[in-house]
Amino acid sequence: MTPLPDRASCRCLLADGRVATVTATRRPRAGRADVKCSGVPALAGAMQQVVRLARHTEARSDSRDQVVLSIDIDPGTRDWEFAAVLADRMVRGLYRASEPVCANGWSDHWQFGRIDGHVIPASPSTAATMLGGPDAGAIAHLGALTGQPDVADVVSSARAWFPLHSGGINDSLGWVEVSVFPLAAFDAGDDAIAVPGLDVTRQLAVRQVLLGSRDFDRCAPGRWRTTVRFAQPRFQGHSYELALVMADRLARGREYVARGRMIATGMSSAWHAGQVETVEGMAPKCALIAASATDGDRILLPQAWQAMLPPGFVDQVRASGATVACVGQIGMF
Amino acid sequence: MMHRLFQRRPRAAPVTPGGAVLAVRMAGSMPPGCIGVAVDGAGHTRRLAAGARSTLAPGEYAWCFHPGPYQLLLTPFLAAPEMGLQLSVVVDSPDPLAGQQRFDLYLASEGDQAVGVAGFQAALDAALQRELAQGGLALPPCTQLDEWHAFRSGLNELLYMRFGVTVDECIPVDLAGQVDYAALLAQRAVADVQVMTPAAVAAPAPAPVPVPVAPGPDSAALRRLFLELPPVAARLRLLDIAAFARQRALLQRFELASLAVLTMPALALAAPGQPLAPSLQLRRTRHAWRAVAALDEAWALLARAGRSEEDILLDDAERIAANLEDALAARRAVPLEAT
Numbered sequence: 061m062t063p064l065p066d067r068a069s070c071r072c073l074l075a076d077g078r079v080a081t082v083t084a085t086r087r088p089r090a091g092r093a094d095v096k097c098s099g100v101p102a103l104a105g106a107m108q109q110v111v112r113l114a115r116h117t118e119a120r121s122d123s124r125d126q127v128v129l130s131i132d133i134d135p136g137t138r139d140w141e142f143a144a145v146l147a148d149r150m151v152r153g154l155y156r157a158s159e160p161v162c163a164n165g166w167s168d169h170w171q172f173g174r175i176d177g178h179v180i181p182a183s184p185s186t187a188a189t190m191l192g193g194p195d196a197g198a199i200a201h202l203g204a205l206t207g208q209p210d211v212a213d214v215v216s217s218a219r220a221w222f223p224l225h226s227g228g229i230n231d232s233l234g235w236v237e238v239s240v241f242p243l244a245a246f247d248a249g250d251d252a253i254a255v256p257g258l259d260v261t262r263q264l265a266v267r268q269v270l271l272g273s274r275d276f277d278r279c280a281p282g283r284w285r286t287t288v289r290f291a292q293p294r295f296q297g298h299s300y301e302l303a304l305v306m307a308d309r310l311a312r313g314r315e316y317v318a319r320g321r322m323i324a325t326g327m328s329s330a331w332h333a334g335q336v337e338t339v340e341g342m343a344p345k346c347a348l349i350a351a352s353a354t355d356g357d358r359i360l361l362p363q364a365w366q367a368m369l370p371p372g373f374v375d376q377v378r379a380s381g382a383t384v385a386c387v388g389q390i391g392m393f
Numbered sequence: 394m395m396h397r398l399f400q401r402r403p404r405a406a407p408v409t410p411g412g413a414v415l416a417v418r419m420a421g422s423m424p425p426g427c428i429g430v431a432v433d434g435a436g437h438t439r440r441l442a443a444g445a446r447s448t449l450a451p452g453e454y455a456w457c458f459h460p461g462p463y464q465l466l467l468t469p470f471l472a473a474p475e476m477g478l479q480l481s482v483v484v485d486s487p488d489p490l491a492g493q494q495r496f497d498l499y500l501a502s503e504g505d506q507a508v509g510v511a512g513f514q515a516a517l518d519a520a521l522q523r524e525l526a527q528g529g530l531a532l533p534p535c536t537q538l539d540e541w542h543a544f545r546s547g548l549n550e551l552l553y554m555r556f557g558v559t560v561d562e563c564i565p566v567d568l569a570g571q572v573d574y575a576a577l578l579a580q581r582a583v584a585d586v587q588v589m590t591p592a593a594v595a596a597p598a599p600a601p602v603p604v605p606v607a608p609g610p611d612s613a614a615l616r617r618l619f620l621e622l623p624p625v626a627a628r629l630r631l632l633d634i635a636a637f638a639r640q641r642a643l644l645q646r647f648e649l650a651s652l653a654v655l656t657m658p659a660l661a662l663a664a665p666g667q668p669l670a671p672s673l674q675l676r677r678t679r680h681a682w683r684a685v686a687a688l689d690e691a692w693a694l695l696a697r698a699g700r701s702e703e704d705i706l707l708d709d710a711e712r713i714a715a716n717l718e719d720a721l722a723a724r725r726a727v728p729l730e731a732t
Contacts, residue, residue: 277569310534313473316476317470356528
């Protein structure tokens with residue numbers, strides 16, 4: 061377990077280009093309020109209410125610490141709400157980010173974890189910003205931070221992460237999101253899988269993978285309308301396939317849910333049999349996964365890697381609270 | 394008075410435990426194959442001799458339950474309704490070392506008039522889901538065999554510690570034939586049409602927060618705390634913990650919590666003779682149930698005490714004690730303003 065930070069901050073982009081910073085500090089509570097906000101009284105009151113409501117979606121409550129929140133610029137809009145919630149989670153170790161986070165979003169339903177929208181328009185300048193809301197690629201639910209589907213939403217969407225290895229400093233974890241919505245009539249067949257942003261060959265590959273793994277599940281064809289989105293659509297290779305399949309199974313309610321993120325790498329030439337085959341680049345991918353695994357994450361690797369995993373990898377992953385399994389087949393055991 | 398004594402009471406059809414009902418309050422003689430439990434006013438329980446005509450002391454009432462086995466279907470994750478666990482549970486023969494059987498305590502503190510199998514299954518489901526969400530048990534995607542065994546033993550201990558039932562059999566089942574997730578989602582879509590408002594372009598003023606409801610009456614929460622906090626503290630005392638000072642401090646905090654429950658002010662009174670507004674009563678009820686949630690976590694903690702590291706265990710116990718104290722203090726306080 062990594063120790064908790066004493067202070068965390070989350071930024072929020074304003075419409076005029078300025079950046080507001082929400083800072084959260086943690087200190088022993090000693091009988092005081094659980095959340096305290098400093099600053100303009102109206103804004104502080106609203107912030108306290110937002111954070112308290114968002115805490116209802118957490119599984120584990122801890123009243124030992126007091127969190128003090130403050131924001132340096134009065135933003136004028138409600139776009140700071142998501143940043144305040146994230147800062148409150150970061151300082152208590154419930155959300156861990158490797159790089160500084162910038163988040164915009166507001167909601168009337170924080171107690172359900174739903175995020176209703178964001179005020180600043182999406183543009184190239186907001187590419188590095190985490191936007192909240194029901195738009196494509198945005199975060200519509202606090203559970204989406206770890207990829208879990210919203211249990212009250214009509215569209216069930218789940219995310220899984222996979223290592224993107226480009227041979228150096230740009231290695232990162234990319235996510236794939238699968239959203240499913242029930243089809244009214246059983247007539248659409250394969251055409252109900254949409255992959256916006258990818259070229260035709262890749263769209264076809266994604267469709268083949270999904271149809272194969274659903275065949276393995278004995279899922280009746282034409283039951284779901286599916287949308288697949290990638291965090292960044294430019295990548296090579298097939299190692300995303302296992303993550304895609306797991307996200308699809310999670311979204312369709314066919315897989316147990318990990319407490320944290322699902323990080324997977326692997327491919328298959330026979331998804332209809334549920335087999336997982338090996339992929340290249342084990343050493344850099346393992347290093348990347350070990351560095352970014354946090355508490356509750358589930359890591360799935362191909363079975364062939366089991367015997368040659370780098371020494372200390374499993375221990376390092378376990379120490380950070382994640383679990384790892386080398387699978388030759390999807391599903392249990 | 395006289396005419397009421399001789400009037401024949403309308404009698405409900407006798408419910409026999411064993412089928413859809415786990416246990417009932419017993420009125421006359423015990424049905425065959427059942428086990429009787431007498432509960433007195435202070436919540437002490439004793440087993441009644443099987444077959445014998447029950448002799449109850451004044452103030453006592455009797456439960457009878459059938460030991461089972463009962464077939465239950467649990468859903469470990471709300472987000473995965475097509476993945477279930479098929480359980481077969483029994484109420485095992487009494488543990489001779491225990492002063493009070495855990496199942497008897499369950500009947501005394503949580504049983505109302507009858508314990509139905511459906512309600513019992515829902516309670517087990519809630520306990521399992523909470524434990525999985527908090528990380529005490531793990532059932533990760535693509536579960537491996539060793540992980541499954543660890544989950545199984547953890548589940549056995551959790552259900553025995555929390556409900557006093559023994560798991561005979563636990564099989565993961567695919568509910569694809571019985572549960573249609575697509576249909577569930579479509580139902581949500583129909584339900585949402587009335588609620589959904591068109592998405593606002595710019596964020597409007599914050600909407601008023603709906604008042605949450607309490608999961609039950611205040612008296613039921615206080616009864617559970619009153620009856621279950623002392624046994625929790627007693628089991629905590631029996632744990633093999635090297636850090637003596639921390640354990641002693643914990644026990645003191647649990648005893649103070651028991652004392653706080655014993656001296657808890659009445660729900661409807663702000664001060665002697667001064668009634669409390671209903672909205673504030675609701676708030677007090679919610680705090681009482683918050684304390685019950687901490688109590689449930691304490692049972693789950695006792696269940697995993699054998700396989701957890703001492704430091705993590707103590708840290709978690711201190712968190713639970715802090716939550717308990719916080720909720721009880723809020724239940725006791727007289728809130729200043731109405732919501």
